[in-house]
Amino acid sequence: xxxxxxxxKAGVSIATVSRVxxxxxxVSEKTKKKVLDVIRRYEYTPNAFARGxxxxxxxxxxxxxxxxxxxxxxxxxxxxxxxxxxxxxxxxLCCTGYELAPRAAAMDLLINKKVDGxxxxxxxxxxxxxxxNRYIADAALQVPVMLLNAELDAPNVYSVVSDDFTSIYGATxxxxxxxxxxxxxxxxxxxxxxxxxxxxxxxxxxxxxxxAGAESCQFYRGSHEDIPAMxxxxxxxHDKGVSFHGVIASDDTLALAALKYARQMGFSVPEDFSVSxxxxxxxxxxxxxxxxxxxxxxxxxxxxxxxxxxGVLNGNEMPKKTVFSGETIKRGTTR
Amino acid sequence: xxxxxxxxKAGVSIATVSRVxxxxxxVSEKTKKKVLDVIRRYEYTPNAFARGxxxxxxxxxxxxxxxxxxxxxxxxxxxxxxxxxxxxxxxxLCCTGYELAPRAAAMDLLINKKVDGxxxxxxxxxxxxxxxNRYIADAALQVPVMLLNAELDAPNVYSVVSDDFTSIYGATxxxxxxxxxxxxxxxxxxxxxxxxxxxxxxxxxxxxxxxAGAESCQFYRGSHEDIPAMxxxxxxxHDKGVSFHGVIASDDTLALAALKYARQMGFSVPEDFSVSxxxxxxxxxxxxxxxxxxxxxxxxxxxxxxxxxxGVLNGNEMPKKTVFSGETIKRGTTR
DNA sequence: TTGAAAGCGCTAACAC
DNA sequence: GTGTTAGCGCTTTCAA
Numbered sequence: 001x002x003x004x005x006x007x008x009k010a011g012v013s014i015a016t017v018s019r020v021x022x023x024x025x026x027v028s029e030k031t032k033k034k035v036l037d038v039i040r041r042y043e044y045t046p047n048a049f050a051r052g053x054x055x056x057x058x059x060x061x062x063x064x065x066x067x068x069x070x071x072x073x074x075x076x077x078x079x080x081x082x083x084x085x086x087x088x089x090x091x092x093l094c095c096t097g098y099e100l101a102p103r104a105a106a107m108d109l110l111i112n113k114k115v116d117g118x119x120x121x122x123x124x125x126x127x128x129x130x131x132x133n134r135y136i137a138d139a140a141l142q143v144p145v146m147l148l149n150a151e152l153d154a155p156n157v158y159s160v161v162s163d164d165f166t167s168i169y170g171a172t173x174x175x176x177x178x179x180x181x182x183x184x185x186x187x188x189x190x191x192x193x194x195x196x197x198x199x200x201x202x203x204x205x206x207x208x209x210x211x212a213g214a215e216s217c218q219f220y221r222g223s224h225e226d227i228p229a230m231x232x233x234x235x236x237x238h239d240k241g242v243s244f245h246g247v248i249a250s251d252d253t254l255a256l257a258a259l260k261y262a263r264q265m266g267f268s269v270p271e272d273f274s275v276s277x278x279x280x281x282x283x284x285x286x287x288x289x290x291x292x293x294x295x296x297x298x299x300x301x302x303x304x305x306x307x308x309x310x311g312v313l314n315g316n317e318m319p320k321k322t323v324f325s326g327e328t329i330k331r332g333t334t335r
Numbered sequence: 336x337x338x339x340x341x342x343x344k345a346g347v348s349i350a351t352v353s354r355v356x357x358x359x360x361x362v363s364e365k366t367k368k369k370v371l372d373v374i375r376r377y378e379y380t381p382n383a384f385a386r387g388x389x390x391x392x393x394x395x396x397x398x399x400x401x402x403x404x405x406x407x408x409x410x411x412x413x414x415x416x417x418x419x420x421x422x423x424x425x426x427x428l429c430c431t432g433y434e435l436a437p438r439a440a441a442m443d444l445l446i447n448k449k450v451d452g453x454x455x456x457x458x459x460x461x462x463x464x465x466x467x468n469r470y471i472a473d474a475a476l477q478v479p480v481m482l483l484n485a486e487l488d489a490p491n492v493y494s495v496v497s498d499d500f501t502s503i504y505g506a507t508x509x510x511x512x513x514x515x516x517x518x519x520x521x522x523x524x525x526x527x528x529x530x531x532x533x534x535x536x537x538x539x540x541x542x543x544x545x546x547a548g549a550e551s552c553q554f555y556r557g558s559h560e561d562i563p564a565m566x567x568x569x570x571x572x573h574d575k576g577v578s579f580h581g582v583i584a585s586d587d588t589l590a591l592a593a594l595k596y597a598r599q600m601g602f603s604v605p606e607d608f609s610v611s612x613x614x615x616x617x618x619x620x621x622x623x624x625x626x627x628x629x630x631x632x633x634x635x636x637x638x639x640x641x642x643x644x645x646g647v648l649n650g651n652e653m654p655k656k657t658v659f660s661g662e663t664i665k666r667g668t669t670r
Numbered sequence: 671t672t673g674a675a676a677g678c679g680c681t682a683a684c685a686c
Numbered sequence: 687g688t689g690t691t692a693g694c695g696c697t698t699t700c701a702a
Binding site: 012015016019027028050053054056 | 688689690693
């Protein structure tokens with residue numbers, strides 16, 4: 001069933017059918033009804049490919065993330081998919097892992113599929129080395145690229161971020177003021193956002209004349225899901241003679257690992273040992289006591305990101321960067 | 336840059352360019368190289384919409400799930416996306432929630448977008464009432480529909496499931512044999528798969544001459560993420576005078592809630608109280624002690640599902656239903 | 671082995 | 687307010 005069949009059965013031209021289909025105003029109520037009747041009777045729906053060919057868009061946005069099963073990224077993807085749909089767009093999902101090469105390849109794929117825009121979910125898409133970010137700038141030559149929780153200064157690239165520096169800075173300060181001075185910052189990423197967080201920790205510590213040297217900044221490399229291994233990392237640190245009674249984690253998983261470590265050591269939390277997480281994910285409710293964690297307002301970020309993208313697609317001038325602040329959700333792992 | 340430009344620059348016809356593009360055999364090595372050179376020089380890539388119009392496919396699969404931020408469903412979506420990409424297909428993601436109407440709407444949308452197939456991730460897509468499943472059978476009239484962890488007998492619908500009945504049956508039996516007889520089954524879904532699980536529990540209990548009445552089968556309605564509320568549900572049950580020292584949960588979240596309840600009651604786990612979860616998700620590692628949970632081999636299921644879909648798309652006869660068995664991963668919450 | 675030409679089903683400029 | 691027609695960029699017969 002094509003537009004020709006409908007036009008024939010309705011006794012009008014294909015142009016009229018097309019007008020009805022696209023809600024054009026210049027059609028008399030009478031013919032409109034006539035056409036609509038035929039369309040409904042035959043359950044006709046226009047061919048999306050033909051339409052795409054003519055309009056050069058199929059109202060699809062490419063959504064890339066390292067790993068859509070990661071608790072935090074999954075939430076991001078979820079919100080974004082919802083809000084895109086609300087705006088009449090579909091989401092083409094691409095899980096790329098954390099390496100550069102497959103990401104660049106995925107980008108090419110998306111652009112060849114003629115998506116109207118690309119959204120990168122997660123700060124890990126922006127690398128430290130400037131030249132590694134060429135793949136983003138290149139893609140932005142073709143379609144707008146939106147970064148969730150990452151920043152990159154390039155034409156047609158837009159960023160919506162949470163103020164990670166300030167959030168971690170605040171959490172660290174609070175922990176210090178609660179009377180703990182031997183704090184370890186525990187992280188597993190070197191992305192732009194991760195660097196901001198680290199800087200927030202260091203700033204707060206130094207401001208309070210506390211050491212924030214290599215030993216207090218613990219980088220964990222390994223699976224993002226292997227909590228026992230993360231706990232083991234802290235145990236080894238302790239065994240090396242480093243003493244600490246507080247952990248600021250860059251992620252709820254790492255915070256949970258810190259909690260596991262504390263329990264293994266026989267510390268009671270939060271009396272002897274404090275832990276602060278990040279993301280305020282489901283995990284924060286899983287432990288006993290429940291995790292103090294920083295909520296970075298992911299849904300707000302996503303909402304804003306989609307708003308910005310829609311603006312860009314409509315040809316409006318939109319802000320290149322928007323910053324929201326996070327909020328500490330205090331629960332049982334801090335005093 | 337179109338196929339015409341390339342054909343002109345290469346001094347051949349568009350048909351030849353098309354042949355080269357599609358790896359047709361009937362092109363001399365010499366012209367092939369000539370065309371390929373031009374293509375590379377101009378970085379030409381064919382227009383996907385035009386191609387879609389001609390071939391009537393853009394190699395895209397619709398992936399529906401209730402909520403891609405749900406820990407379990409997210410893993411499913413993740414594996415499926417990966418394996419589809421390995422086979423040269425893209426994933427159009429649709430998060431539909433748990434209601435029928437938006438699901439039927441999403442299906443129409445996907446079909447109108449001319450996806451080559453539809454995958455439903457999660458047992459919740461199949462409803463108890465037969466007529467509510469018409470939306471699936473209808474969609475299957477247009478494209479193959481694959482069900483992950485759900486079953487529906489209709490033409491062009493294929494199921495890949497884990498044997499939930501046997502898994503729960505086994506877990507229940509084991510708990511009984513460990514010396515616990517007052518066991519509560521704790522669940523939050525009435526999907527087909529959920530019913531199988533429930534049946535597994537009831538079968539094991541009755542076989543051991545234990546009661547599996549209304550009080551031992553606790554249905555929790557409410558947010559799938561609100562662990563404290565779930566724990567509260569069990570607390571209320573206890574306050575009503577129901578005594579129980581074991582919980583078989585249909586989900587790791589519910590199991591964690593049971594653990595929280597046990598802790599609130601001052602039970603020590605697993606000495607006084609046993610808990611068994613389901614899905615063997617990240618959550619199983621979060622608690623102390625870690626959760627005994629049933630691994631339903633999600634990745635294997637997904638792998639098989641995609642294999643079946645690819646077979647169907649290639650016109651092969653494929654099995655309508657495939658069953659894998661689960662495996663109990665014993666950790667610290669059971670004796 | 672190659673080329674010419676007829677679609678694929680729609681949109682939109684233009685004419686009436 | 688409605689119809690005619692020229693694309694959009696590709697695939698695929700059919701001839702040569």
